[in-house]
Amino acid sequence: MEIDFIIFNIPVIILEQGALAAGFLASLFYIRALDLRAYGEMIKDAAIVGAIAMVLFVPIVGLVLKDRSLVFQIERSLMLVGAVAVGRLHISGAVRARVGIRILWRLALVGISETFAFFFFPEPQRNLIVLVVLVVLAIVFALEALLRSGEKLDSIGSKIMGAWPAVISRAKGRQGYLMFFLVGLLVLLPFEPFINSENPFITDYHLGTLTQTLIYILLAMGLNIVVGLAGLLDLGFVAFYAVGAYGYALITLHLGEFGIGFWWALPITASLAAFAGCMLGFPVLRMHGDYLAIVTLGFGEIIRILLVNMIDFTNGPNGMSAPRPTLMGLEFTRRAKEGGVPLHEYFDIPYDATYRYVFIYLVALALALAAIFVFRRLREMPIGRAWEALREDETASKALGINHTTVKLSAFTLGAAFAGVGGVLFAANEGFISPSSFTFVESAIILSIVVLGGMGSITGVIIAAAILTLLPELFRDLQQYRMLGFGLAMVFIMIWRPGGLIKVRRRAFVRRDSARGASNPALGEAD
Amino acid sequence: MGPIVIVEKVSIRFGGLLALNEVSFQMEERHIQAIIGPNGAGKTTLFNCLTGFYKPTEGSIVLRRDGKSYHLTQPPMGSFRGNPAGWMGGFLRNLFTSNPIHRTALLGVSRTYQNIRLFAQMTGIENLLVAQHNSVNHKLLSGIFQTPGFLRSEKKALEKAWYWLEFMGLEDTANIEAGNLAYGLQRRLELARAMATSPRLICLDEPAAGLNRQEIEDLNRVIVNLRNEHKISVLLIEHHMGVVMNISDRVVVLDHGEVISEGTPAEVQKDPRVIKAYLGEEEEDAPPQSRREA
Numbered sequence: 001m002e003i004d005f006i007i008f009n010i011p012v013i014i015l016e017q018g019a020l021a022a023g024f025l026a027s028l029f030y031i032r033a034l035d036l037r038a039y040g041e042m043i044k045d046a047a048i049v050g051a052i053a054m055v056l057f058v059p060i061v062g063l064v065l066k067d068r069s070l071v072f073q074i075e076r077s078l079m080l081v082g083a084v085a086v087g088r089l090h091i092s093g094a095v096r097a098r099v100g101i102r103i104l105w106r107l108a109l110v111g112i113s114e115t116f117a118f119f120f121f122p123e124p125q126r127n128l129i130v131l132v133v134l135v136v137l138a139i140v141f142a143l144e145a146l147l148r149s150g151e152k153l154d155s156i157g158s159k160i161m162g163a164w165p166a167v168i169s170r171a172k173g174r175q176g177y178l179m180f181f182l183v184g185l186l187v188l189l190p191f192e193p194f195i196n197s198e199n200p201f202i203t204d205y206h207l208g209t210l211t212q213t214l215i216y217i218l219l220a221m222g223l224n225i226v227v228g229l230a231g232l233l234d235l236g237f238v239a240f241y242a243v244g245a246y247g248y249a250l251i252t253l254h255l256g257e258f259g260i261g262f263w264w265a266l267p268i269t270a271s272l273a274a275f276a277g278c279m280l281g282f283p284v285l286r287m288h289g290d291y292l293a294i295v296t297l298g299f300g301e302i303i304r305i306l307l308v309n310m311i312d313f314t315n316g317p318n319g320m321s322a323p324r325p326t327l328m329g330l331e332f333t334r335r336a337k338e339g340g341v342p343l344h345e346y347f348d349i350p351y352d353a354t355y356r357y358v359f360i361y362l363v364a365l366a367l368a369l370a371a372i373f374v375f376r377r378l379r380e381m382p383i384g385r386a387w388e389a390l391r392e393d394e395t396a397s398k399a400l401g402i403n404h405t406t407v408k409l410s411a412f413t414l415g416a417a418f419a420g421v422g423g424v425l426f427a428a429n430e431g432f433i434s435p436s437s438f439t440f441v442e443s444a445i446i447l448s449i450v451v452l453g454g455m456g457s458i459t460g461v462i463i464a465a466a467i468l469t470l471l472p473e474l475f476r477d478l479q480q481y482r483m484l485g486f487g488l489a490m491v492f493i494m495i496w497r498p499g500g501l502i503k504v505r506r507r508a509f510v511r512r513d514s515a516r517g518a519s520n521p522a523l524g525e526a527d
Numbered sequence: 528m529g530p531i532v533i534v535e536k537v538s539i540r541f542g543g544l545l546a547l548n549e550v551s552f553q554m555e556e557r558h559i560q561a562i563i564g565p566n567g568a569g570k571t572t573l574f575n576c577l578t579g580f581y582k583p584t585e586g587s588i589v590l591r592r593d594g595k596s597y598h599l600t601q602p603p604m605g606s607f608r609g610n611p612a613g614w615m616g617g618f619l620r621n622l623f624t625s626n627p628i629h630r631t632a633l634l635g636v637s638r639t640y641q642n643i644r645l646f647a648q649m650t651g652i653e654n655l656l657v658a659q660h661n662s663v664n665h666k667l668l669s670g671i672f673q674t675p676g677f678l679r680s681e682k683k684a685l686e687k688a689w690y691w692l693e694f695m696g697l698e699d700t701a702n703i704e705a706g707n708l709a710y711g712l713q714r715r716l717e718l719a720r721a722m723a724t725s726p727r728l729i730c731l732d733e734p735a736a737g738l739n740r741q742e743i744e745d746l747n748r749v750i751v752n753l754r755n756e757h758k759i760s761v762l763l764i765e766h767h768m769g770v771v772m773n774i775s776d777r778v779v780v781l782d783h784g785e786v787i788s789e790g791t792p793a794e795v796q797k798d799p800r801v802i803k804a805y806l807g808e809e810e811e812d813a814p815p816q817s818r819r820e821a
């Protein structure tokens with residue numbers, strides 16, 4: 001065992017043992033806490049989900065190409081099906097159990113997976129698996145925060161540990177489940193090539209494309225603030241995307257020696273883009289509709305032309321290279337730059353370019369989820385309501401004491417910050433950027449995503465982003481008709497669903513009965 | 528209790544049209560004061576001057592609040608004279624605070640419109656939450672992470688919104704988009720929204736327009752309740768003389784941009800000039816469109 005692994009393993013082993021013990025305890029509580037009928041339901045649930053998983057997994061994972069012939073390997077797919085069914089059992093059980101037990105159970109899950117890794121994988125890979133489990137758990141926690149919006153939890157303990165099953169069991173029910181499984185699927189998706197290493201279903205190309213889709217979701221969430229909520233038609237959104245991408249390339253180029261890498265560049269560049277958004281906001285404060293559209297269009301072009309012409313600074317039309325992101329200082333290259341350590345050497349595993357794609361994909365997924373989360377919160381916050389009020393009637397909102405200057409500027413600023421993050425991801429994903437990536441067409445695509453998806457909507461925008469970025473990949477041969485396709489899609493959507501694919505459903509407020517009792521002279525109750 | 532609004536010699540000219548001509552009157556705090564007059568008399572224009580929508584060509588409007596006077600017709604900050612830093616500061620302050628509509632609203636003046644101006648795609652309760660923008664916690668990070676303070680502030684805002692919705696009998700339509708409400712309900716919602724800003728003075732522009740007799744009676748009860756229970760001064764425009772006469776403490780009569788009479792409802796009703804203005808209108812059968820050219 002090498003030095004590195006000892007350092008890494010000791011806490012993990014302690015965690016494992018502790019978690020196993022906790023898990024054992026939890027299982028006892030778990031079983032006691034539930035009555036028989038609940039058990040029946042749980043098992044039925046798990047069986048149904050397992051059956052669905054069987055149908056899905058057996059053909060995909062079970063069939064393996066070996067020496068030019070298909071071999072049927074049932075064990076592997078059954079293992080997966082088992083995992084899914086057990087997972088479902090866990091969820092439905094946890095929904096029914098109390099918070100404390102849920103926390104123990106969560107710990108047990110860590111322990112079980114660690115032990116699983118311990119028995120089934122050789123030494124070096126084990127560390128990777130442990131790492132992956134921890135990352136997945138971190139994402140699960142993030143997801144909880146996403147699902148938990150608006151919910152009050154009963155204790156600080158449950159707040160820290162989270163309790164997604166409880167959240168799912170709330171009124172949202174199905175939607176919460178669906179979301180959880182979708183996100184879970186997206187998180188696990190990139191690991192498929194490792195499980196199915198002989199004949200991976202998902203290739204680096206797929207991961208790259210999906211990453212780009214996630215970047216578009218991120219961008220669309222930003223533009224959704226400006227266009228969807230605040231109603232400011234912005235045709236130059238790509239400018240902030242460019243600021244993000246070039247900001248990343250320039251910052252890492254000039255400040256790289258001070259240790260400013262991907263993770264530092266992310267907030268710095270987002271702030272840069274936000275600043276650019278604010279600057280654009282000032283001159284257009286008093287503009288509406290067509291005029292605003294034309295000025296923002298011009299702004300987008302100005303930025304692009306600056307990038308082309310400031311050759312000393314941006315290398316002009318030849319573009320710049322942008323560094324790839326690192327994981328806690330570990331690089332994803334075969335051989336590291338001087339001073340760096342490549343990931344595969346650190347973990348003593350063979351080099352595989354896929355790691356990098358998986359990593360960027362996961363980073364993009366996390367940031368896109370964060371963007372969705374922030375957008376969702378914004379929409380329900382005072383500032384979000386003020387944006388919508390401004391869109392509906394600027395004068396009336398001023399007469400309610402809303403400062404239209406700050407409200408408008410904040411829409412431009414926050415929207416641009418999203419675009420800045422998108423730009424950094426784009427640059428890191430591509431490794432190379434040039435002004436030709438930031439033309440008006442790009443603005444048009446992002447705007448189409450928002451308009452087609454439904455202004456202000458989240459689900460609609462995600463669907464539209466997926467359609468508009470994945471379909472062109474499927475029909476690569478028809479590439480020259482791409483814009484035509486967009487145009488047609490726009491026209492049809494405008495005819496068929498003028499509000500976009502999914503019209504925003506307004507948040508419903510429920511009146512608490514205890515607070516009732518206002519006098520009601522209009523209905524004559526006061527008398 | 529003293530006056531809350533002092534309007535002095537306010538004139539406003541639109542091109543060749545003198546829409547208001549040296550209009551002066553005062554309004555006592557916690558009074559219901561009606562401004563009546565035929566169509567086109569300049570009532571809405573007067574409201575627009577009072578709430579910062581229009582800047583009078585001449586004259587001054589003073590709002591008194593807690594013993595202090597605020598000139599609604601003058602920009603809030605001094606000049607840009609002095610050092611450049613002061614100029615810059617002045618410029619920025621001007622940019623962020625000098626909008627007269629916004630400023631008047633912050634002084635506690637709230638209004639409704641003759642043509643309803645609700646946030647049509649937002650629900651009734653959302654309209655009322657928007658109105659409380661300045662009293663809720665609108666810090667970005669507290670909202671994104673939903674800090675306890677933020678949640679408390681939202682809860683308070685919601686309670687207030689529900690209060691005013693119930694006050695206006697709108698609790699059952701709280702989650703319906705304002706644009707989809709029936710006309711009478713929209714009128715009521717607009718009043719509820721204006722009240723949600725916690726104003727000192729509320730200006731109602733023809734609140735009874737388009738309402739039936741029963742609805743007008745309800746409205747009168749609401750307005751009296753606002754004055755008596757909620758300690759609010761109500762300035763209201765009416766087109767029809769009889770409708771709100773029995774609830775007003777004072778009445779100002781406008782015609783052709785001039786105050787032709789002022790007093791208690793009884794006094795005003797007896798004033799021959801008022802009778803003439805109204806009879807004249809009825810004879811013409813249409814609101815006078817031609818104005819005295821200046």
Ligand SMILES: Nc1ncnc2c1ncn2[C@@H]1O[C@H](COP(=O)(O)OP(=O)(O)O)[C@@H](O)[C@H]1O
Pocket residue numbers: 541544546564565566567568569570571572573818
């Ligand atoms: N912004 C404006 N521009 C030009 N004329 C206006 C404007 N606002 C009001 N007026 C004119 O001022 C006169 C008074 O209108 P108004 O105050 O709306 O009357 P009312 O007493 O019926 O509310 C009308 O003749 C109207 O045409």
Ligand SMILES: [Mg+2]
Pocket residue numbers: 570571572641
């Ligand atoms: Mg009018």
